[in-house]
Amino acid sequence: MVSAATAGVLLAVVFTGIVLTSRASEFRAAHDLLMPALRMGQEEVRASPTNPDLGEVAASDPEITLAAFDKNGGLIASAGPLDIEPNIQVGRTRLPDGTSAVVVAGDTGGVHVVAALPWHSREAAIERLAIMLAALWGPLVGCAALASWIASRATFRPLADLAQQAEKMSEGSLSQRLRVSGEDEFSTFAARLNRFLDRLEDSVRRQEQFVGDAAHELRTPLAVLRGSIETTLRRARSEEEYRTVLITALSEAERLSTLVETLLQSATPKTDAAPVLDLEEAAEKAHARWVDRYSEAGVELELRSYPVLVCIQPSEIGVVLDNLLSNALRVSPPGSQCLISCFPRAGGFGTVVVEDEGPGIPEGMSERVFERFTRGDEGRSRDHGGFGIGLAVCSRLIAARGGTIRAENGDAGARFVIELPSARRESRPSDG
Structure with a gap:
C-alpha cells in the first residue's frame, strides 16, 4: 500500500512537473510567436537599412517590440512597448526596468535586429497555477492516506481472518483446516498451509499409530519369552527341557524381529x-x-x-x-x-x-x-x-x-x- 508520506512526495513531484512543463510550454509559445516577427523585421532592414519601418511589423501584435541596432550599438529604429538595449540577453531575461521578457535576435547586413515579448503576464499565470496546485496538495494527500488505509484494510483482512482461524486451530485438533475462498495470494497461501497440515497430521498419526502398534503387538511375544524363562528358572531342568525353552525363545525372537520390521514398514511413508x-x-x-x-x-x-x-x-x-x-x-x-x-x-x-x-x-x-x-x-x-x-x-x-x-x-x-x-x-x- 502507498503511505501518506509517499503519496505526498509523489504529488509534489507531479505538481512540480506540471508547473515546469507549463513554463516550458509558455516559453515555446512565446518563442514561436517572436520568430516570424524577427524574420519580418530582418526583411524590412534589408529593404531599408538606414530607415526601416519596424512599426508596421510590430503592429501585427501590440505586445511585440522590435529594434534595430548598428554595429556600434546605435539605435536605428524601434517599435513596441519595451525598452530594449543592443546587448540584451537572448532567451528569458529581465530588462533594465525590471520587466521580464522573452528575447530573440539575429543579424542581417551588419544590423542587429531584436524582437521581444513581455513575459510577466504568462509568468503570473504560471504562479497562479503553482499556488492552486499547492492548495490542492494537502487535501489530495489526505484523500490518498484515507484511500490507502481503506485499501490496506481490505487487502489484509483475509490475512487477519487466516490468523483468527489459525488461533482457533491451535486450540483444537490438527484435523481442522483453513478456509480457502477465491484465487488471490492469501487463498494460495492457505491452500499450501493446508497441504502442510495434511502432511503434519499424517506424520503425527503415523507416530501415534506406530507407538500404539508397538505397545499392542510386542506385548504377547515378550510375555511368552519372559514366561518361558521364568518357568525354566524355577527349578533345575534336563538338557532336553533347556533345549525346548531355547527353541521357544529363538522362535519368539524371530517373531519379534519380523514384527519390528513390519512396524517400521508401517510407520515409513x-x-x-x-x-x-x-x-x-x-x-x-x-x-x-x-x-x-x-x-x-x-x-x-x-x-x-x-x-x-x-x-x-x-x-x-x-x-x-x-x-x-x-x-x-x-x-x-x-x-x-x-x-x-x-x-x-x-x-x-x-x-x-x-x-x-x-x-x-x-x-x-x-x-x-x-x-x-x-x-x-x-x-x-x-x-x-x-x-x-x-x-x-x-x-x-x-x-x-x-x-x-x-x-x-x-x-x-x-x-x-x-x-x-x-x-x-x-x-x-x-x-x-
Missing part, C-alpha cells in the same frame, strides 16, 4: 522411487528363508515361478511375502502343502500367489483381513503367533507401488494374490 526387481528372485529368496521351517512343521512349501519385472523395494516385497508365509504356516496342518507361484499376467502385471490348505477365510472377511487388528478366526489368532497389523501393512506397501492384494478362498484353503505393474525389461539395472 513410501514416497521414494523403487528399483526394478525380479519377482522370481524375491519368491526364491522367500522360499529359501521358510522352507526349513515348513519342513519342521511337516508342511511342504512348493515354489513355481517365472521371471517378471516390477518396481518395488526388496525389503518391501520381503516383508509382504514373510507375512503371508508366516500366516500360512500357522494355519497349515501337518501333511498339507503351501504353494508360492510367480508369473506375468496379461495387461502388464506381475503376479505372486500364496496358497495354503488351512481353514480358509470366513465368509465376509476377505476384505476385512487387511484392516488393522482384524483376524478371521481362532486359527489365525495371536495365540498362534499372528500379527494384527501384518496384512494391513502388506496392503499398504503394495498399494504404495500401484499394485493390489486380495484374499480369497482357493480349492483347499486361503489364497492371497498380489499384483504389481510390470516394469520394462530395458530399465532393469545391470548385474554389474
